[in-house]
Amino acid sequence: xxxxxxxxxxxxxxxxxxxxxxxxxxxxxxxxxxxxxxxxxxxxxxxxxxxxxxxxxxxxxxxxxxxxxxxxxxxxxxxxxxxxxxxxxxxxxxxxxxxxxxxxxxxxxxxxxxxxxxxxxxxxxxxxxxxxxxxxxxxxxxxxxxxxxxxxxxxxxxxxxxxxxxxxxxxxxxxxxxxxxxxxxxxxxxxxxxxxxxxxxxxxxxxxxxxxxxxxxxxxxxxxxxxxxxxxxxxxxxxxxxxxxxxxxxxxxxxxxxxxxxxxxxxxxxxxxxxxxxxxxxxxxxxxxxxxxxxxxxxxxxxxxxxxxxxxxxxxxxxxxxxxxxxxxxxxxxxxxxxxxxxxxxxxxxxxxxxxxxxxxxxxxxxxxxxxxxxxxxxxxxxxxxxxxxxxxxxxxxxxxxxxxxxxxxxxxxxxxxxxxxxxxxxxxxxxxxxxxxxxxxxxxxxxxxxxxxxxxxxxxxxxxxx
Amino acid sequence: xxxxxxxxxxxxxxxxxxxxxxxxxxxxxxxxxxxxxxxxxxxxxxxxxxxxxxxxxxxxxxxxxxxxxxxxxxxxxxxxxxxxxxxxxxxxxxxxxxxxxxxxxxxxxxxxxxxxxxxxxxxxxxxxxxxxxxxxxxxxxxxxxxxxxxxxxxxxxxxxxxxxxxxxxxxxxxxxxxxxxxxxxxxxxxxxxxxxxxxxxxxxxxxxxxxxxxxxxxxxxxxxxxxxxxxxxxxxxxxxxxxxxxxxxxxxxxxxxxxxxxxxxxxxxxxxxxxxxxxxxxxxxxxxxxxxxxxxxxxxxxxxxxxxxxxxxxxxxxxxxxxxxxxxxxxxxxxxxxxxxxxxxxxxxxxxxxxxxxxxxxxxxxxxxxxxxxxxxxxxxxxxxxxxxxxxxxxxxxxxxxxxxxxxxxxxxxxxxxxxxxxxxxxxxxxxxxxxxxxxxxxxxxxxxxxxxxxxxxxxxxxxxxx
Numbered sequence: 001x002x003x004x005x006x007x008x009x010x011x012x013x014x015x016x017x018x019x020x021x022x023x024x025x026x027x028x029x030x031x032x033x034x035x036x037x038x039x040x041x042x043x044x045x046x047x048x049x050x051x052x053x054x055x056x057x058x059x060x061x062x063x064x065x066x067x068x069x070x071x072x073x074x075x076x077x078x079x080x081x082x083x084x085x086x087x088x089x090x091x092x093x094x095x096x097x098x099x100x101x102x103x104x105x106x107x108x109x110x111x112x113x114x115x116x117x118x119x120x121x122x123x124x125x126x127x128x129x130x131x132x133x134x135x136x137x138x139x140x141x142x143x144x145x146x147x148x149x150x151x152x153x154x155x156x157x158x159x160x161x162x163x164x165x166x167x168x169x170x171x172x173x174x175x176x177x178x179x180x181x182x183x184x185x186x187x188x189x190x191x192x193x194x195x196x197x198x199x200x201x202x203x204x205x206x207x208x209x210x211x212x213x214x215x216x217x218x219x220x221x222x223x224x225x226x227x228x229x230x231x232x233x234x235x236x237x238x239x240x241x242x243x244x245x246x247x248x249x250x251x252x253x254x255x256x257x258x259x260x261x262x263x264x265x266x267x268x269x270x271x272x273x274x275x276x277x278x279x280x281x282x283x284x285x286x287x288x289x290x291x292x293x294x295x296x297x298x299x300x301x302x303x304x305x306x307x308x309x310x311x312x313x314x315x316x317x318x319x320x321x322x323x324x325x326x327x328x329x330x331x332x333x334x335x336x337x338x339x340x341x342x343x344x345x346x347x348x349x350x351x352x353x354x355x356x357x358x359x360x361x362x363x364x365x366x367x368x369x370x371x372x373x374x375x376x377x378x379x380x381x382x383x384x385x386x387x388x389x390x391x392x393x394x395x396x397x398x399x400x401x402x403x404x405x406x407x408x409x410x411x412x413x414x415x416x417x418x419x420x421x422x423x424x425x426x427x428x429x430x431x432x433x434x435x436x437x438x439x440x441x442x443x444x445x446x447x448x449x450x451x452x453x454x455x456x457x458x459x460x461x462x463x464x465x466x467x
Numbered sequence: 468x469x470x471x472x473x474x475x476x477x478x479x480x481x482x483x484x485x486x487x488x489x490x491x492x493x494x495x496x497x498x499x500x501x502x503x504x505x506x507x508x509x510x511x512x513x514x515x516x517x518x519x520x521x522x523x524x525x526x527x528x529x530x531x532x533x534x535x536x537x538x539x540x541x542x543x544x545x546x547x548x549x550x551x552x553x554x555x556x557x558x559x560x561x562x563x564x565x566x567x568x569x570x571x572x573x574x575x576x577x578x579x580x581x582x583x584x585x586x587x588x589x590x591x592x593x594x595x596x597x598x599x600x601x602x603x604x605x606x607x608x609x610x611x612x613x614x615x616x617x618x619x620x621x622x623x624x625x626x627x628x629x630x631x632x633x634x635x636x637x638x639x640x641x642x643x644x645x646x647x648x649x650x651x652x653x654x655x656x657x658x659x660x661x662x663x664x665x666x667x668x669x670x671x672x673x674x675x676x677x678x679x680x681x682x683x684x685x686x687x688x689x690x691x692x693x694x695x696x697x698x699x700x701x702x703x704x705x706x707x708x709x710x711x712x713x714x715x716x717x718x719x720x721x722x723x724x725x726x727x728x729x730x731x732x733x734x735x736x737x738x739x740x741x742x743x744x745x746x747x748x749x750x751x752x753x754x755x756x757x758x759x760x761x762x763x764x765x766x767x768x769x770x771x772x773x774x775x776x777x778x779x780x781x782x783x784x785x786x787x788x789x790x791x792x793x794x795x796x797x798x799x800x801x802x803x804x805x806x807x808x809x810x811x812x813x814x815x816x817x818x819x820x821x822x823x824x825x826x827x828x829x830x831x832x833x834x835x836x837x838x839x840x841x842x843x844x845x846x847x848x849x850x851x852x853x854x855x856x857x858x859x860x861x862x863x864x865x866x867x868x869x870x871x872x873x874x875x876x877x878x879x880x881x882x883x884x885x886x887x888x889x890x891x892x893x894x895x896x897x898x899x900x901x902x903x904x905x906x907x908x909x910x911x912x913x914x915x916x917x918x919x920x921x922x923x924x925x926x927x928x929x930x931x932x933x934x
Contacts, residue, residue: 044636169511172860174913207913367834367892369861393639394836394892425834425861425892427913446641446674446894
């Protein structure tokens with residue numbers, strides 16, 4: 001396109017829709033809109049988050065809790081926060097984390113009744129037991145846990161249960177589709193084992209039709225019999241389903257050498273700026289430092305990590321010392337245990353801290369929309385009144401919704417008044433999520449920076465006005 | 468992330484911000500919200516635009532007006548619209564288009580005063596004359612046309628003028644930054660020639676710092692002396708600037724074999740659905756079929772092309788025959804002449820057509836925000852009242868702004884009551900725009916589909932309620 005921006009009509013019609021909304025909303029001090037503008041300027045003109053992310057992704061890479069890379073990420077996080085020069089202190093919070101390793105062998109084949117072998121793209125689900133050599137069995141396809149439940153024991157015993165319910169693509173928010181299909185991965189292997197199956201095969205949790213398997217945690221709970229769980233790429237799942245319908249007696253052969261080792265000591269990384277007026281009131285901003293091992297954990301959650309550091313740096317660089325104490329927390333082990341999130345809440349409780357609010361960025365580093373809020377109606381209304389300040393940056397939407405896994409434990413421990421999840425456009429997110437595609441190149445510099453600035457702006461307002 | 472969508476608070480707080488806006492807005496009939504939902508369902512569950520785009524990008528590719536690929540694209544467009552089965556008739560509109568070719572040679576080097584040669588990434592600007600062999604000269608860097616104007620003749624004569632003003636990254640809309648830097652490319656070579664320079668080197672019009680030069684039209688106007696114009700990648704521009712500051716006497720050597728051939732006959736492709744109640748009132752929806760030659764023209768403007776076909780298909784597939792006549796127009800030659808857009812307007816005038824509205828998609832196939840509108844305050848208000856219908860799809864923003872280059876000529880010719888430009892998030896757009904990076908893989912299926920559905924929904928409302 002050749003676009004020549006005409007503002008001819010703007011005067012005639014009295015400004016854009018965004019401006020119209022701003023005018024209709026309660027007046028906000030001009031000083032705040034200037035402060036927010038300063039924050040965005042710093043982010044877009046002198047931002048550091050993109051280069052920080054490049055290092056985390058390309059020099060350290062995938063960093064599952066307990067791995068050497070996770071340890072490197074802890075050291076990197078501490079050093080990066082110290083170098084940012086915006087914190088009064090930077091420290092570690094020790095926690096014990098699970099240590100699951102994928103192992104060297106991960107392979108699967110469909111074997112037709114005429115002996116034809118078709119290799120398919122699989123990966124072990126996080127936390128899965130291994131197969132102990134090659135595991136071969138027939139396959140029963142189901143679309144839900146309920147469908148498995150309804151099957152007679154004879155149909156299940158000794159088989160692989162193939163959970164093949166796709167995303168509901170009609171849903172506008174991909175996260176809702178993920179929520180709707182996720183029980184297959186989380187509980188499929190446990191339920192399969194409980195019923196006497198030898199393993200579970202789960203369609204990857206994505207709308208995208210490609211050949212990349214997507215991992216993610218599976219949870220055996222108190223299942224006495226743990227059987228292996230693997231994700232199939234969506235193309236592999238479609239192929240298996242297609243071949244099964246022609247040949248229900250086909251065999252599937254799976255080999256996975258994954259295993260769970262003893263727990264390991266790891267850490268949350270915390271940077272703290274003491275509030276100038278109310279140092280005993282805390283505002284937390286964080287993302288998770290661990291990631292799955294198949295790629296670089298760029299959008300999940302490298303972006304949240306670098307934005308949480310950047311948000312505080314932006315405040316200070318814009319000359320906005322927070323009135324309340326602000327902590328950046330890089331949480332360890334969100335993906336397969338939330339041990340870091342739990343530890344942070346436990347220490348907050350132990351130290352009798354007053355937590356005003358917590359912000360989490362763990363939905364990717366895509367262009368901002370605003371925030372998902374978990375709070376009371378009165379405080380929701382108070383925060384929603386700040387929307388006009390963020391609307392010019394397309395970050396003014398305040399939506400009621402889940403804020404984040406790592407800040408959730410604060411609710412039970414210290415009852416913060418509000419939790420916020422950074423909300424961005426996530427149409428692309430589950431194409432990459434937990435797969436080999438989640439790499440640095442998928443992150444756009446400006447989208448990342450706009451997110452960090454949106455978070456900084458909310459912290460500025462929370463820290464100035466309280467809740 | 469592991470995200471479990473909790474709607475616990477939704478009841479408590481009375482729904483999301485989007486819902487709150489919907490409740491505050493004028494009531495819209497339930498039948499319309501169901502129709503819109505049907506349109507999005509069809510797009511997301513049975514969409515055809517993504518596969519159409521794959522073909523256009525990967526089988527035809529870059530398709531500059533006058534090229535064999537542009538002719539293939541015309542044939543493809545007609546066949547694709549016929550196969551879509553949603554039009555009453557599909558036809559071509561003949562127009563003469565310019566025929567510029569890049570040629571085989573395109574090369575540049577910086578030559579230091581110690582004889583060191585540094586190769587740099589360049590491409591000819593569209594419409595540029597060639598260099599006629601190797602062209603070597605000194606370089607004068609300026610940041611604007613005004614700065615060139617202020618230079619004495621002696622400083623300019625026989626030199627390359629190097630226009631190196633970057634995007635203003637503090638601007639939130641990248642399109643505004645493009646508008647702010649674009650005069651260097653459009654008029655830089657003409658002004659350089661007018662002042663006796665031998666050529667113009669222009670920093671690529673992007674925020675992204677990489678090694679891909681971005682082409683785009685340059686316009687000599689009535690300049691008597693046409694000198695070659697080339698785009699440097701942003702990295703090449705930074706390097707040239709850096710080397711120049713150390714060695715102002717360095718030489719630059721440029722070789723480009725581009726040339727303009729005689730005009731060629733080409734076509735707009737038009738598909739028409741006769742309105743069931745008001746067949747003499749026209750609503751146009753379109754994108755441009757031509758693209759620059761360096762890549763596949765995916766976001767510019769393959770996405771607009773396939774969305775404009777899909778929008779009409781969605782209406783019919785959802786059982787919504789339009790009450791007014793709807794035309795899909797695939798415009799030829801937007802990039803370097805707008806001959807197709809002008810021809811369409813000329814024929815509309817000649818045939819005394821009544822044009823109610825026109826919608827253009829030429830800002831990329833990214834996630835929807837809504838539409839840019841050019842209309843009267845009263846009609847803006849009428850259309851803005853439909854926002855709540857599109858807000859659940861994040862497409863409810865109606866902004867005053869430029870609607871599109873190809874539909875603009877209708878204004879002078881037949882005075883349509885309103886022009887709309889599909890507005891989507893464009894943070895990534897200028898990273899790709901007019902460069903080798905604008906390929907199919909940069910387009911996300913769901914983002915593309917949501918855009919087509921947004922356009923179809925606006926057509927549905929315009930066609931039902933008029934303006």
